[in-house]
Amino acid sequence: xxxxxxxxxxxxxxxxxxxxxxxxxxxxxxxxxxxxxxxxxxxxxxxxxxxxxxxxxxxxxxxxxxxxxxxxxxxxxxxxxxxxxxxxxxxxxxxxxxxxxxxxxxxxxxxxxxxxxxxxxxxxxxxxxxxxxxxxxxxxxxxxxxxxxxxxxxxxxxxxxxxxxxxxxxxxxxxxxxxxxxxxxxxxxxxxxxxxxxxxxxxxxxxxxxxxxxxxxxxxxxxxxxxxxxxxxxxxxxxxxxxxxxxxxxxxxxxxxxxxxxxxxxxxxxxxxxxxxxxxxxxxx
Amino acid sequence: xxxxxxxxxxxxxxxxxxxxxxxxxxxxxxxxxxxxxxxxxxxxxxxxxxxxxxxxxxxxxxxxxxxxxxxxxxxxxxxxxxxxxxxxxxxxxxxxxxxxxxxxxxxxxxxxxxxxxxxxxxxxxxxxxxxxxxxxxxxxxxxxxxxxxxxxxxxxxxxxxxxxxxxxxxxxxxxxxxxxxxxxxxxxxxxxxxxxxxxxxxxxxxxxxxxxxxxxxxxxxxxxxxxxxxxxxxxxxxxxxxxxxxxxxxxxxxxxxxxxxxxxxxxxxxxxxxxxxxxxxxxxxxxxxxxxxxxxxxxxxxxxxxxxxxxxxxxxxxxxxxxxxxxxxxxxxxxx
Numbered sequence: 001x002x003x004x005x006x007x008x009x010x011x012x013x014x015x016x017x018x019x020x021x022x023x024x025x026x027x028x029x030x031x032x033x034x035x036x037x038x039x040x041x042x043x044x045x046x047x048x049x050x051x052x053x054x055x056x057x058x059x060x061x062x063x064x065x066x067x068x069x070x071x072x073x074x075x076x077x078x079x080x081x082x083x084x085x086x087x088x089x090x091x092x093x094x095x096x097x098x099x100x101x102x103x104x105x106x107x108x109x110x111x112x113x114x115x116x117x118x119x120x121x122x123x124x125x126x127x128x129x130x131x132x133x134x135x136x137x138x139x140x141x142x143x144x145x146x147x148x149x150x151x152x153x154x155x156x157x158x159x160x161x162x163x164x165x166x167x168x169x170x171x172x173x174x175x176x177x178x179x180x181x182x183x184x185x186x187x188x189x190x191x192x193x194x195x196x197x198x199x200x201x202x203x204x205x206x207x208x209x210x211x212x213x214x215x216x217x218x219x220x221x222x223x224x225x226x227x228x229x230x231x232x233x234x235x236x237x238x239x240x241x242x243x244x245x246x247x248x249x250x251x252x253x254x255x256x257x258x259x260x261x262x263x264x265x266x267x268x269x270x271x272x273x274x275x276x277x278x279x280x281x282x283x284x285x
Numbered sequence: 286x287x288x289x290x291x292x293x294x295x296x297x298x299x300x301x302x303x304x305x306x307x308x309x310x311x312x313x314x315x316x317x318x319x320x321x322x323x324x325x326x327x328x329x330x331x332x333x334x335x336x337x338x339x340x341x342x343x344x345x346x347x348x349x350x351x352x353x354x355x356x357x358x359x360x361x362x363x364x365x366x367x368x369x370x371x372x373x374x375x376x377x378x379x380x381x382x383x384x385x386x387x388x389x390x391x392x393x394x395x396x397x398x399x400x401x402x403x404x405x406x407x408x409x410x411x412x413x414x415x416x417x418x419x420x421x422x423x424x425x426x427x428x429x430x431x432x433x434x435x436x437x438x439x440x441x442x443x444x445x446x447x448x449x450x451x452x453x454x455x456x457x458x459x460x461x462x463x464x465x466x467x468x469x470x471x472x473x474x475x476x477x478x479x480x481x482x483x484x485x486x487x488x489x490x491x492x493x494x495x496x497x498x499x500x501x502x503x504x505x506x507x508x509x510x511x512x513x514x515x516x517x518x519x520x521x522x523x524x525x526x527x528x529x530x531x532x533x534x535x536x537x538x539x540x541x542x543x544x545x546x547x548x549x550x551x552x553x554x555x556x557x558x559x560x561x562x563x564x565x566x567x568x569x570x571x572x573x574x575x576x577x578x579x580x581x582x583x584x585x586x587x588x589x590x591x592x593x594x595x596x597x598x599x600x601x602x603x604x605x606x607x608x609x610x611x612x613x614x615x616x617x618x619x620x621x
Contacts, residue, residue, distance in 0.1 A: 061611075062620065121489075128494035146479050146496065229437060229480040231619045242482070243439045246356075247611065 040261065046254035058255045066232040067240050068259070070148060074236070075216035078155035079163075083209040085156075086163025087201070093164070094171040108164050111157055116221030123154055124226040146228030151236060154223045155216035162215060163208035170204040199282055203275045210271045214264040311347035313549055318368035318537075320355040322484075322506070326569045327372065333565060334556055338549070346549065354483075355442070362388065362537060369541040369550040372534045375442045376594075377601050379535050386539075393535040402531035403557035404571040407589055408450040409504035409527070411491065411511065414518040418498045422524045423454035426499065427472040434497035436487045437480040438615055443487075444480075445609060447501045450528035452608070453592035457526060471618045492517065503530060504586075505570040529591040532571070 047055060058064070093105055111119065127134045127145040134145055144150050174197065182192045220238035228234045237260055244253035319327055331348040338346045351358065351366070355373040362368050363385050371389075373379055382388040394400045412420050418431050426433050438444035451473045452466070459465035478497045481487040484506065491500035492514055499522075500507075507521050534554050541550040556562055563575035567582045579586075598604035608614040 058611075063616070066621075124494065128496070130495040145494065146490075224482060225486070228478070229482070230477070231480075232621045239482075243437075244611070246440050247609075249611065252611065 043254050043257060043261070046250050047258060050251050050255065054251075055255050058252045059259050063231055063235070064237070064240050064256060067235045067237045070151065070234060071217060071237045074148060074151040074155055075213050077152045078159065078216050079209045079213035081152070081156050082160050082163045082212045083205060086160055086208060086212075087167055087205060089160075090164045090167040090171055094168060108161055111159070112161050116158055116219065117225065119157055120154055120222035120225030123157060123222065124150070127153060127226065145226050146234070148227075148234050150226035150228065151223050151234060154226050155219055156212075158219055158222045159212035159215040162211040163205065166204045166208035166211065167201060170201055174200055203278055206271060207275065210267060214267060217260055217264055312344040313546065314347040314349060315370065315546055315549055315553060316349045316351065316368045316544075317370050317372060317553070318351045318358045318362060318366065319372045320358070320374040321352055323372065323374075324350065324352050326566070326571075329569075330557070330562060330565060333562060334553055337556055337559075338552065341552075348553070362540075367540045367544060368537055369544055369546045370534065370536050370553055372532070372554075374530070374532050376531060376533050377605065379533050380601065382535070382537065388537050388539045389535045390538060394533070396536070397534065397554060398558060399574050400531065400533070401535060402533045403554070404532050404563070404566045404573050405591075406503045406505045406530045406532070406571055407523070407527040407591055408447050408501055408530065409507045410522040410524065411500040411502070411507045411519050412522055413498060414520070416520050416522065420499050420522055423451050423473070423526070424458065424469075426451070426476060426501075427469060428476075431476055431499065432478040432497045433473075433476050433499045433501060434478055434481075434487050434491045435501040436484050437482055438609065440482045441484060443484040443502055446503075446528050446530050448474075448608070448615060449594070449597055449604065450501075450524075450526075450592070453528060453597040454524070454526050456597065457592075467618060474619055504572070508570040508585075523587045523589050526590045526592065528597070529593045 050058070089108065093101065093108075124145045125131050127137070127150060129135060129138045129143070129145070131145070134143075137144055142149070144153055178196055179192055182196045187195070218238060220236070220242065223236050224239060227236060227239075229239060237256060241253045241256050241260075244250075244256065317327060317331075327348075327350050331350070335346050335348065338344065351361075351368065353361075355375050355378045358366075358368075358371070358373070359378040359381050362371065362382060371379060371382065376394075379389060379393060383391055383393065390396070397403070399405075410420055412418070418425070418428070420426065420431065425431065435447045436444040438448040448470075452470050455466040455469040455473075459469065479487070479490045481490055484502055487500060487502065488506070488510060490496045492510065500510075502510075504521075504523060511519050511521055534557065536547070536550045536554060538547065541547045557566070558575070560575055560577055563573040563578045564581070567573050567578050567585070570585070572586050573579065573582075594601055594604055598607060606613070
């Protein structure tokens with residue numbers, strides 16, 4: 001409790017670094033409106049010319065529905081994979097010292113820096129049956145490039161930094177004393193991880209996984225080169241939107257886009273609610 | 286849309302820059318808006334034309350080129366890019382210039398010989414060394430052990446031509462039997478290994494990734510790929526029946542008039558039909574109508590029965606509506 005009070009007091013002066021609450025809030029709201037709300041409104045307005053029946057028939061077209069399933073499954077697998085690997089990477093980067101650590105740390109952001117189309121082409125070259133990884137996997141009878149598995153690979157590549165970068169700072173702030181106390185009280189490694197470390201990391205990890213998931217829902221550039229894009233099998237929802245745009249059917253494109261947008265918003269909203277609830281429970285605030 | 290606008294402004298900036306720097310150098314200048322892969326072709330033709338124009342009129346001319354997906358090029362012109370002539374690879378992209386803004390006359394197809402298409406091509410196959418699956422015609426592509434690669438007809442003109450060629454073949458093979466036609470084309474579509482969004486992507490998939498037994502694309506492209514990867518020993522197969530892929534041209538009259546270029550623009554397109562220019566075009570693996578040149582290049586272009594869009598679907602408008610629109614024939618045939 002005292003910790004919360006002191007931090008509240010110490011935070012107070014820093015609020016005044018920026019001039020005037022009204023001004024800073026005003027700029028923030030204006031920015032949010034211009035950059036976020038206006039384009040989203042524009043998107044929804046594109047669909048305004050459609051009747052409800054037209055809208056429904058566009059978003060419930062069997063091929064589009066198949067693409068939702070492919071996209072959702074692939075994004076789920078990719079973000080689950082990223083949850084495990086991202087946690088591991090963040091752990092290694094925070095808890096261990098090793099030569100070249102800074103380079104590895106910098107490399108984590110590479111998927112964000114790389115144009116996604118380049119990532120897609122590179123991954124499909126590596127995972128094609130005549131590629132470095134693909135030829136080895138082919139011997140085991142696993143095909144990655146031009147299958148739904150390729151979609152998972154591309155999605156997981158482009159969204160891995162979300163998990164690493166959200167977990168890393170929380171892990172850095174985690175007091176080592178808590179762990180030491182737990183160990184001195186006879187907790188096994190597993191118990192310490194499960195009962196002490198993991199509960200503190202969990203909200204950040206979940207946020208990272210959720211960001212990774214929503215990013216994967218919308219990924220286009222990287223996926224398109226490795227997916228194979230077979231109707232009903234490996235077509236992602238972004239491709240459905242792209243096809244409608246090619247047909248100059250902006251309303252239908254926006255209709256499908258609005259489904260993706262809604263799914264992402266609902267997910268992020270639920271995670272936020274759950275997180276607030278969870279934090280209140282473990283911190284007793 | 287945003288990137289498109291940006292690309293447009295970059296193009297405009299380049300064009301402007303070139304224009305300014307070359308105003309003093311040449312008496313006249315002309316902007317040719319063209320499709321993606323025609324850069325080398327028109328660079329070479331422009332040289333030819335500049336020389337021809339100088340001999341004829343004593344004036345020097347500077348021809349500027351703009352290249353991109355031809356639908357996007359059309360969009361840019363509608364939105365204000367002041368191109369004098371268009372040299373596209375899809376009839377529908379010039380039609381839209383008339384429909385949205387009356388930039389070209391309604392009868393633009395009648396302004397020049399051969400429906401304003403100075404050269405043409407067709408859909409041909411590139412197969413692997415020795416043609417192990419013995420692919421000769423469209424029916425071979427429906428065999429169970431054959432996998433083919435061509436771009437998605439939904440996103441690429443190239444893919445649409447391939448679909449229409451297969452459909453036209455089926456119409457001939459199964460006259461008056463719509464069920465048999467549909468079932469053939471459905472099988473043909475099911476044999477596709479990968480649907481890339483564009484022609485270049487499909488080439489990469491076939492050549493670099495080693496996917497598929499056959500790549501289907503323009504005959505001109507097939508020959509370019511063959512020349513580009515000599516060590517792969519690909520082979521070219523031209524099917525007995527295929528689709529007439531026209532490469533239409535038109536003067537953007539509204540713009541050419543404003544630029545004071547109408548005469549020059551017309552001459553630029555008419556000269557494409559001259560024997561020398563036709564020889565130049567044939568050198569880039571396009572088929573031409575000039576009989577002398579046809580004779581000279583007869584070995585390079587095997588005989589093929591070419592089906593027109595009118596034979597297959599009546600017109601481009603009805604092809605787009607019946608086959609490629611959402612829920613159209615293509616969608617139905619791809620449905621599981």
